[in-house]
Each structure stands twice: as C-alpha cells, then as structure tokens.
Amino acid sequence: MGTPKYPKVVGYELIAEIGGGGFSTVYRAVNIEEHRVAACKLVKLTEETTDKDRKNVEKEMRVHAALKQVHVLEFLNAVVVELKHKLLYVPGIYMLLEFAGGGDLFDKIAADVGVDDEVAQVYFNQLVAGMSYIHSQGVCHRDLKPENILLDAAGTLKISDFGLSAVFRLKDSGKTRMLSEKCGSLPYVAPELNSDHPYHAEPIDVWGVGVILYTLLVGNTPWDEPTASSPEFVRYVNGTIFLERPWNRIPFEPLSLVKGMLTVDPTQRLTLDDIAAHPWCMRQSQLSKHGPAELASRLTRPIHDNGDMNFSAPPTLGGSGDMDVEDDDTIMHSATNHLSQFTQSLMLFSQTQSGARYTPYLTRFYAALGPGLLTGLIKEALEAMNVKTKLLPPAVTSDGGGELHRIRVGGWDKRRQMFKGWVEVERFTYRGAEGSFCVMRRDEGNPISWRQLWRAVIESQLVEPHVLKK
Template identity: 65%
Template sequence: MTSPKYPKVVGYDLVQQIGGGGFSRVFRAVNVAEHRVAACKVITLTAETTDKERKTVEKEMRIHAALKHDNILEFLNAVVVELKHRAHYVPGIYMLLELAAGGDLFDKIAPDWRIFYFNQLIAGMDYIHKEGVCHRDLKPENLLLDVAGTLKISDFGLSSVFKLKDTGRTRTLTERCGSLPYVAPELNSDQPYEAEPIDVWGVGVILYTLLAGNTPWDEPTQHSPEFMRYLSGEIFQELPWSRFSGEALSLVQGLLTIDPRERFTLEDAFQHPWCSRPSQLAKQGSASLAEALTQSLRSSGDLELASPDFSQRNPSKDDEDEIMLSAAHSTQFTQTLMLFSQTQSGTRYTPHLTRFYAGIPPDQLFPLVGEDLSALGVTCREAPPGEGGALRLRIGGQDARKEVFRGWVQLESFEYRGAQGAFCVMQKDSGNPISWRQLWRALIQSPHVGAHVLRKAGGA
C-alpha cells in the first residue's frame, strides 16, 4: 500500500518544500505543460482541525484573493483535499500563490534601496487599506521579492476587513494578534482599536529595521528598557538612533507616535520629504537593479561565501525542473540573483543566501555544526536523511528579540580538489530573516565549523 501523496493542484505538481513547518508548509510547484512555476501553501487538515480553524483559513483566502496590486503577492487558486481522501492524498487546504523567486527582501537589502522599497511598501499598504483590509502582521518575513525585484506583501492569515467599500462604513477591531516587536502599543489594552494606525505602526517598525538592521525593541511595553527609553527620549542620543538623518528620524517618529490619533497616516508618509526624494534606482534596468541590490553582499564577501565559482563553468541544464525555473524566471534580475549549488547529486538552483561550502565531507562536518549551533543556544535534533542521503538537522530557538525561529540545516557532498567536501544550506521555515542571516554568520565564524569554511573561490 502506497503512502498518501500531494495532489496535483490545478495543473501544478509540488516538487520541493521551500518553507513552513508544523501545520503549514510551502512548496515550489511546477506546471510542466504550461512551463510555469508557483508556490503552494499547504495547511494540513486532521481529525482535530476545528470548524473555527477552517473558517479562519477560508477568510484568509477570501481576503487575499480579492487583493490585486503590483506590491501584493498574487493569490492564484486553491483546492481542498478532505479527510475522506487521506488514503490517496495528504488532506489539506492547498493555496496556489505567486512564487517570490527573488526571496526575502531583508535577506538581500542594501542601504541605497531603503527609500525605493519603503515607497513600494507604502503603496501596497495604501491599496490594502482602501480595499477595507487591515493586514495586522507586517514583519520582515512577510515582505518578499518577485522575479523582477518588486516588493510583494504576503501572508494575510491575521488580516481583517474593517471597512465596507460600498458604504465606507468602518468598524474597530478587538482581536489581539501579531508579533510582539511589531505590534502597536494600543494592543496592550483590552479596548477596541482603530485598524489603519495598527498597520502604520508596523510600517514604522519596518522602516526602522531597514535603517538599523534590527527591530527597535522586544515589545512596546514597560517590560522593554529600549521602549521605555524611547518614551523618555533618552534613546535618541544612542546608536543607531543618533546616526539617523533628521528627515529619516522625523519619519520614524511620526510613524511610531504612541497616540494612534496623532500617528502619521500613510498619506503623511507619502508626502514626507524622506519619501519624496527621487530614487535613481527606479530608473535603472533590472540587471542594474540586481547589481545594486547585491553590491553590499559582494563587498562583505557574503555572496562569494554563498556561491563560490569552483569550476568556471555555467550551471548544468540537464535537470528539467531547473530548465523550467530558468525559463519561467528569465528576467535579468533573477539571473543575477540565482544561486546554483554544486553538489555530488548535480547542479541545481538553491535560492538561500544562508549557505556555505566546507573542505571536509558531510559526515565530518555534521557533528561540528551541531556542536557549534548548540553552543550558540540553538536547539538541534538530528532528522532522517534528505534527498540523495543528505544529512539533516532540525533546528529552532529564539532570537535576540525573543522571536521564535525554526528551520533546517542540510549537508550534501561535493567534489573539492579531488576530495569530498560539504555543501551546507540553512533553510528557514519561520522567523526573522535578519536573525537567520545573523545565525548563519555566527556559524561560519564559530570555533569548529569556521576553520573548514571555504572563504574564497577555489580556496579555504
């Protein structure tokens, strides 16, 4: 008897898990006949799944499907596999979405792109609010890039309708939700709250994160020393606040005004001098945009660590799925950003920048990775081997802002100077992409693993 498999979703086959965990997984899906690639979010259905949980997902799909904008990840279709079919297929709700082939915005952001992408964020959020929807979960992992390098707002699982478009009638909201570093302070009360200012606050935290590389506090309460210093004004004499330009600081403070009645609106942000300065990047072609986006990664050496050129050869095109990926995403932007892994099982597209090569084989590197990650406070659990016998660790923990992260570390073989080396990929399921890259950097600089990382093309 064969085990249940994932169904074909409106012509798309689920070929590789690229994110998620627990009751929700995200797969890369390919439509062979139409030469198309998409993402498929699978929410598992079990006998314990309640009607309330199903209605929450249905609401997410209704809201997301109705939103059509350049800066919103497109909802394509959905199918449901009920429990009665579990003998043949994995029961679940299958949401087919646009594939954000450019990956996490915060995985690749360079300083010169802050205004360019912040304006796209405001444009997308302005549209969402005009459609009567409040997102309520703005954070770095929900901001992605498409094949052309355009920002895409994703994940409407916590969104809510607060305004009827035909009458303009609005309502306050009561549900407490969101991630603590990004939620507005009025959610600390048990009183109903206005919808739009909640998202404006989230936009403000995102802007600070674009400028500083981290969130401003753990949570907007008296339990956070940083937030209390923000209230008193002391924090403006400290780094990184003290190095913000006057215009940038003015905008951040306007968006992060405590009283929601006095807080900036999105229109205020649109008209602010920091946002109204013309961006030269917007006038460049996609190849130039991608070069500019990755400049800081090349300067820091991160791009060379993630994708050293060992052979001076172009990536193999033998794999049909790889050909489809390239054909479906043949923009100059993604050609520049595409990262191909060179392993014993072949050359293929691996979009994660959190990766490195080592000069010792996987079975020798594997215990060192576990030891150094554990020393960094990360929980590690050995997992069954992956495709091609790849060694895998399931990892998780909390970052410096107390946000939970989960993911995988996978080690594969590749040939290095006539001997066996190891290719290591750290794949995030959940958590802040900034924290994930910080963990990657800590690992490649750790005592045992760091000694074996190949730090330049063709050398150690």
C-alpha cells in the same frame, strides 16, 4: 496501500518544501506542461482541526483572493482535500500563490547594517503603495514584519501572508469598525494592542510599516516589544535613544518619517497618505531609473562589504573544469522562470554536484569536508549556542542526485522571537576531494536573526576551519 501523496493543484505538482510557519508548510509547485512555477501553501487537516480553524483559513483565502495589486503576492487558486481521502492524498487546504522568485527581501540585508538610503526608499515606497491599496479595499493586514515581505524574480516587493488580516471597512457602504483581536508578533505590534480596548485598524499597519523602514535602514528591529518592560522602548519614548547608535546614524529625513510612524498615540500617528507625501518618499529616485541588476547589486552591497557573500557565492576553485556549469537552457529548465537579471545578480543559483540549481537562500556555504562529518560538527556548534537540534535520516536531494543530510533546528533570537528551520548538507566535490554544500533554510522567524545564526555557525571553532571562502 502506499503512503498518501500530494495532489496536483490545478495542474501544479508540489516539488520541494521552501518554507512554512506555525500552521502551514509552503512548497514550490511546478506546472510542467506550461513551464510555470507557483508557491503552494498547505494547511493540513487532521481529526483535531476545528470548525474555527477552517473558518480562519477560509477567511484568509477570501480576503487574499480579492486583493489584486502589483505589490501584493497574488492568490491564484485553491483546492481542499478532505479527511475521507486520507488514504490517497494528504488532507489539507492547498493555496496556490504567486511564486516570489527573488526570495525574502530581508534575507539579503546585513545584520546591524541595513541597506543604503536609496534602496530603502525604493522598497519602502513599494510597501506603502501596496498597503495603501490593501487599506483602500477595507482590509487591515495586522501582521506586517520582515518575514512577510518577499521579492519576485524582477526584484519587485510583494506583501504576503494574510492569515491575521481583518476587514475593517465595508466597500459597499463605507462603514468602518474597530478591531479588538490581539494578534501579531511583539517586536512589530503597535502599543495600543497592549490594552483591552478596541483599536483603529489603519494605524496599527502604519506602525508595522514604520518598524520595517527602521529595519531596512539599520538591519535590526528597534525593540523586543513596545511596552514599559523594554528598556529600548522606554528610551525611545523619553527621547534619549536618539543619541545612541544605530538611531543616531539614520539621516534626518527618514528618521522624521520613522518617528512619525512610530508615534505612540495612534491618533497622532502619520497616515499612509501623509507618508506618501513626505519629502523623503517624494524625492526622485535615481535607482529606479536603472535596471533590476543594479537594484540587486545595491541591495546586496552591504553583505558583499561585510564578507557574507564570500561564503554564499560558489567558491573560486581555481583553474578551469573544477565545476560543471550547466548551459542556460538547462538552468532555465531547472529553475522554471526564476532566471532573471535580478536573481542572477543576487547569485540565487548555486553550484551543486549536479550543476547550477536555483537556491533562494543566501544563508549557505561550501566546506572541504564530507557531509556526514560536517553535519555532526554543525549540530555540535548549534547546540553550543543553545539551539535545539534534531538529526533526521538522510533524504534524497531535490534533483535526485544524491543524499541530503538534514538537521531540524529551533530556538529564540535576541528579540525573544521563535525561529525554526533546516540545515541541509549534501555532497560536493572540491578539487577532486569530498566536500559539502550546506544550505540553512528558515521556516519561521526574523530573516536577519537567521542570517546572524548562519554567520555564527560558519565562524564557530568547529566549522570554520573547513569553510571555503571566495
């Protein structure tokens, strides 16, 4: 008997792992006959899975499936493979979701820089429109944070991950209830969750929206937790932090909005209706009149300016014929619906040994050193930064073209948030000599912290001499 395989999920085959979290793994899934792509979130079922665990996932699916709006990642379908089939298939709950071809919004944002005022306004208004719809359906998200904000292939914002969501208002009767469960990630949770009292649903999502706007504007979260044990939060409450960077570089209008959403007293906090009527949100957007390519260009301008894209984009190898560039049909076939003005402008197609490949992570680089040697140096560099590493046996690349060297990594960022991910290194011929293509793929944690880790790796004494720059 062979090893259990993944089932087809309503015509979709699970192709490659693209992310995950504490309790699930996300795969890219392709319906080859229809040339369609989706994401498949797998929550594995084991002998240890409790009835409560299953009920939580079923609640997530029920809530998410009912939400249909342009800024909510669409829930497409689901299948369950029970434990009794474990000899044939991997048991689990398979949720088929819309594929966010543009990747993480915050993967494209420069740490401690953020995006310009117009880009922030476009994406913030989309977030508010999505959250207003979610609340209109009586649902509270409760886990708003950068890693749950995705982009589709056209650059449209999508709110994802309803694992901690709760119904606070019944649509039929309009009856509302207070919530009491403590959940969310400390840098993003509202201060009222620190008490043992029940809390109103809508204000805690407004707080999360406020933290996201701050992060868009400055490229970092405002504090590690909204309690007296955080010096930054204490200075925020007493008002002294507004004289410091980066607070003092936020323009007056968006700053007034951030302060209104991050009002400690939930009864005084802005509502989503207040936010939508704020002058900064009401201002006519010039950027929205332009196409997706211009939006992509403006979004990534800071990581061009700080040099990050000199590493992420394919290296200039000089002369012709150093790289095999596939034709548009081949790229389209391999990408399956990811090719767009937006994703092309973001450079989400990497040059690999077998041609152009869709790679939705800008935390990547090329090196003039073979995969075996480079992997060892990266592992050593990460361990010097107190990152936990585990070297895995080489696997086959997603296109079957060669060997993939892999390191599993994990640790804690400056905001005391756990991160987990992969370093994946494969062979790449550079000017006729052996080189490597490396992707650092985050599973869990803040995308901006992950970008800082990626930059630290390529600037480390061990790795930097071998890194190719544009």
